Amino acid sequence: MQFQIKQQQPKPTIYRILVILTLFFAGCSDEGEDPAPPSGPPPAIVNIIHDEFESEKYAVYANSTFRTMVAYNRILEDGTELDLQPSINAFPIIFEDQEGNTWDIFGEATAGPRAGQRLVPTQAMMGYWFSFASFFPIVTIYGEEMNEKLDSEISGPDWLINQENVFRGAFKDAIPSLDNPVYQSLSGRDLVNPLYVNDEDLTIVIPDQQNLKVIPHKVMDWHESLNDNINGKDVVVGYCPLTGTSTIWNRALNENVLEFGVSGLLYNNNLILYDRQTDSYWSQILQRSVHGNLIGTDPGEINVALEMTWAGVKLLDKGGFKLLSENNGFDRNYSIYPYGDYKTNHERLSFPLTYQDNRIPNKERVLAVIINERSKVYRFEHFK
Known part of the structure; x- marks a missing residue:
């Protein structure tokens, strides 16, 4: 099945180049990081x-x-x-x-x-x-x-969303998913900084058996898709840095376990994942397949993604913590935000919105x- 993805000029081209260069050659600038919090809580x-x-x-x-x-x-x-x-x-x-x-x-x-x-x-x-x-x-x-x-949005026969508003921000898998995530076990005094996470950093927190899995946004900014097993179930954690949204989906469909990656496509600036088994495309916010063989499929959410700062995480008491390691086989500087001033420039959007x-x-x-x-x-x- 062939389809055309609308290319916006010149912004997507510039965006694509910046994303790829930033992902593979992390610079030294701190531009784009959240401003330091005022003294005292x-x-x-x-x-x-x-x-x-x-x-x-x-x-x-x-x-x-x-x-x-x-x-x-x-x-x-x-x-x-x-x-x-x-x-x-x-x-x-x-x-x-x-x-x-x-x-x-x-x-x-x-x-x-x-x-x-x-x-x-x-x-x-x-x-x-x-x-x-x-x-x-x-x-x-x-x-x-x-x-x-x-x-109202107009969808075509091959898409559940308006194909005219689907833009390409990067090549498929240019943003690499974490497929075999490594966690660092922490407890008690181990939670005291310094770690690579700071108190003000936002994290995704997921109960897993008697532990908590903690996935910092600053890592997911660079990977966006994390394939994992949580509470004995195969799930994918999807995080979109451009919309700031997190989801946790079931990956086991019809006795097959899907593996999700980053398609490089966006709709309303939001992440579109794809599965490597059927090459179907999935809207993160809509939480369903919007194109391909599995179009219309709802993966079924395993967990509502609970988000809080690392300072809040350290007050939780669930037996132990598994913090997503910064050593997951990729040469990334997770202290650097890869999208420049996107978080602090409240007027800046990378792509047009439908509304x-x-x-x-x-x-x-x-x-x-x-x-x-x-x-x-x-x-x-x-x-x-």
């Missing part, structure tokens, strides 16, 4: 919002100090509706309820009559505002009226609850 914004969207009742928790937000369903399997309130206990305990239970940031009851039970995570994702506003036809901001786009909504600054980091292909967004400033 900022005041934390920690609160809980009870909300309902698309008939689902849930609670959203935010902690601005550790730059994390999570959402959990308030209705338990037995039909009980929990009144989740901020816990008086220290992080990572975040909720307490009317039954006397306390719940941690992973949704596990740590004490009380339901100790050991888990809350069901609401389908949600953190990332830059523009990414959710451009992907979903209906985007609601907490506390505001629903905004419905007047235009742009200016109600929130483009690159403000938000939590999007995604249900029935609709999205509701929460900002840290909502939690006051």
